[in-house]
Amino acid sequence: MNTMIQTYQLTKTFKEDEVIKPLDFTLRKGGICALIGKNGAGKSTFFKVLAGQLFPTSGHIHLFGKSGEGAVQARKRMGFMIETPEFFPDFTATQNLEYFRIQRGVVEKKRIYEVLQIVGLANQKRKRFKDYSMGMKQRLGIALCLLGSPDCLVLDEPINGLDAEGIREVRTLLLKLNQEKQITILVSSHILTELQLLAKRFVFIKNGVIVDDVSKESLDDKSRKQIQLKVDDPAKTARLLEQTYEDIDYKVLPDDTVTIQNYIEASGEINRLLIDNGVLVMEFRIESLNLEEYFLGLVGDDR
Amino acid sequence: MMNYMKSERYRLMRKKSLHITTVICLVLITAAAAVLYFSGQYESSFPYATSSFFYSNVIGNTALILIVALLFNLALTGKDMSLIKQSVSFGISRNTIFWSKLILTLSYFLVVCVIGLLLMIGLGENLFTSEEHSVRYFLIASFNMLPIVLSGFFMIHAMKMLKVSEVYIVIMLLFIFVISGDVLRTLLKPVSGLDELYHYAPSTQLTENLMKFMGQTIHFEISYWITGIVISVICLLIGARRFAKQNID
Numbered sequence: 028m029n030t031m032i033q034t035y036q037l038t039k040t041f042k043e044d045e046v047i048k049p050l051d052f053t054l055r056k057g058g059i060c061a062l063i064g065k066n067g068a069g070k071s072t073f074f075k076v077l078a079g080q081l082f083p084t085s086g087h088i089h090l091f092g093k094s095g096e097g098a099v100q101a102r103k104r105m106g107f108m109i110e111t112p113e114f115f116p117d118f119t120a121t122q123n124l125e126y127f128r129i130q131r132g133v134v135e136k137k138r139i140y141e142v143l144q145i146v147g148l149a150n151q152k153r154k155r156f157k158d159y160s161m162g163m164k165q166r167l168g169i170a171l172c173l174l175g176s177p178d179c180l181v182l183d184e185p186i187n188g189l190d191a192e193g194i195r196e197v198r199t200l201l202l203k204l205n206q207e208k209q210i211t212i213l214v215s216s217h218i219l220t221e222l223q224l225l226a227k228r229f230v231f232i233k234n235g236v237i238v239d240d241v242s243k244e245s246l247d248d249k250s251r252k253q254i255q256l257k258v259d260d261p262a263k264t265a266r267l268l269e270q271t272y273e274d275i276d277y278k279v280l281p282d283d284t285v286t287i288q289n290y291i292e293a294s295g296e297i298n299r300l301l302i303d304n305g306v307l308v309m310e311f312r313i314e315s316l317n318l319e320e321y322f323l324g325l326v327g328d329d330r
Numbered sequence: 331m332m333n334y335m336k337s338e339r340y341r342l343m344r345k346k347s348l349h350i351t352t353v354i355c356l357v358l359i360t361a362a363a364a365v366l367y368f369s370g371q372y373e374s375s376f377p378y379a380t381s382s383f384f385y386s387n388v389i390g391n392t393a394l395i396l397i398v399a400l401l402f403n404l405a406l407t408g409k410d411m412s413l414i415k416q417s418v419s420f421g422i423s424r425n426t427i428f429w430s431k432l433i434l435t436l437s438y439f440l441v442v443c444v445i446g447l448l449l450m451i452g453l454g455e456n457l458f459t460s461e462e463h464s465v466r467y468f469l470i471a472s473f474n475m476l477p478i479v480l481s482g483f484f485m486i487h488a489m490k491m492l493k494v495s496e497v498y499i500v501i502m503l504l505f506i507f508v509i510s511g512d513v514l515r516t517l518l519k520p521v522s523g524l525d526e527l528y529h530y531a532p533s534t535q536l537t538e539n540l541m542k543f544m545g546q547t548i549h550f551e552i553s554y555w556i557t558g559i560v561i562s563v564i565c566l567l568i569g570a571r572r573f574a575k576q577n578i579d
Contacts, residue, residue: 078419081577102421109419113412115341122344130337131420175420 029056030092031179031211032077037086039072046072047235049086059205059212061226063219063322069235070215071110074183078107103131106172109183112164116157120148120167123156124174131175142170147196161188179211186216198225223318231322246321254287254294257310261285264306271300334422335430338406342434348405352442355398356449362387363453381454382461382544385468388450390540392475396482396503400496402439403483406431407490415578424574432487439483447472471543474551477558478532482507484562488569492576507532530557
């Protein structure tokens with residue numbers, strides 16, 4: 028079974044607010060997929076629906092090819108960490124994991140020490156959860172996900188609250204889990220540079236709708252180049268571009284910079300067009316985008 | 331379900347507040363017995379140093395017992411509820427969570443009730459003037475109370491699982507188990523055929539039970555069990571059905 032997660036026309040509405048609009052999504056066995064969206068885009072809600080914490084308003088979820096009660100059982104093969112992981116504050120890491128070990132029917136007690144070792148908390152196992160730092164709590168959350176030896180991890184903001192060293196450690200850990208244990212990972216984070224280092228596939232979500240779904244190669248290709256212009260009259264520039272190139276994809280940024288995503292090959296022609304029509308071009312650059320810039324170009328920069 | 335129950339038992343056994351509440355309850359029973367005993371020793375005309383009066387403190391204090399039931403139920407349905415989102419994510423069904431938490435907290439509560447009853451009988455029979463059949467009457471009265479107390483426990487559990495706040499739960503308990511009889515009597519007095527319905531109200535039955543115990547006319551009452559079972563079934567059906575459809579966020 029190659030398909031781990033599949034949703035068909037999935038929606039979730041809270042009262043009048045349709046947080047997830049009909050959403051089709053498929054996650055196949057293998058890589059690391061990043062779900063990217065602004066706050067309120069519907070990422071956490073989508074994860075919660077996948078985790079069974081929220082019921083979908085309509086549509087279907089198939090986990091490992093199973094729906095309904097089968098999907099409930101299939102969650103035993105998955106590890107979810109959504110928002111801040113919850114544990115008993117007065118329990119130590121070992122006690123907390125023991126509680127979940129019993130609950131999940133993991134036979135071998137030594138698995139607790141294995142997962143603590145994997146996330147680097149083996150030396151802190153006797154410390155109470157309430158005394159843990161945010162980063163340690165996140166790592167314990169990942170340890171919990173790994174407890175049942177899952178085939179698939181769904182992690183919402185797993186590097187939230189971690190320092191630079193912690194972020195690097197979690198990145199290394201996730202890559203290791205993916206490459207060595209063949210665990211498929213669906214992850215979200217607001218630190219897009221990290222996702223760029225981690226993921227092989229990027230799914231962009233805006234207002235509950237998937238607006239783009241690209242592979243790393245395709246993203247690299249798509250985000251390779253764009254024209255950036257600094258002009259004295261952005262409005263006139265926009266008018267000229269629209270009149271000359273019917274399907275031109277351009278944006279006027281708040282600092283009056285004009286960016287053009289297509290017609291890269293016609294950059295000289297565009298430059299001449301503007302100059303010939305009396306637009307003062309103060310800066311003309313062909314830039315490549317990183318994930319963050321690509322994301323902002325896609326979903327807007329009003330976050 | 332067994333795995334979930336085992337994990338909850340692991341949690342329950344390490345819940346200090348629960349054990350402290352248990353100890354406090356047993357200490358209060360002992361303290362009440364001591365106060366009555368020493369009052370009887372120092373004042374020869376003191377009329378309450380009897381086992382019947384001592385036992386009546388339990389028979390007449392259902393509200394207090396239900397508050398203790400609430401505290402016991404909170405052991406697994408209080409702050410710990412924030413962890414159930416993880417359990418659900420790991421494929422534990424909502425039904426399993428609802429019933430497991432109920433079975434465990436109820437078992438603990440019943441064990442403490444039995445210990446409390448034995449302690450009371452031990453203290454009552456050894457410290458006070460023993461009255462004829464007082465233990466038997468006490469046990470019958472307690473048995474009559476049992477379904478009503480259990481229905482209160484089920485009501486607490488259902489409401490806690492549906493995230494009703496403790497304040498509203500206490501208000502509901504007071505309404506149903508303390509004043510429901512008076513309310514029904516007043517409201518239904520003019521309605522022919524329903525004017526006797528208040529006899530089935532839990533508060534009326536609990537008062538009757540106490541009066542009969544004190545008057546030594548106590549006997550097993552099926553109507554108490556009917557009331558208790560009806561309330562229990564309603565609470566559990568509504569609680570389990572609504573919890574099974576509830577978003578856990």
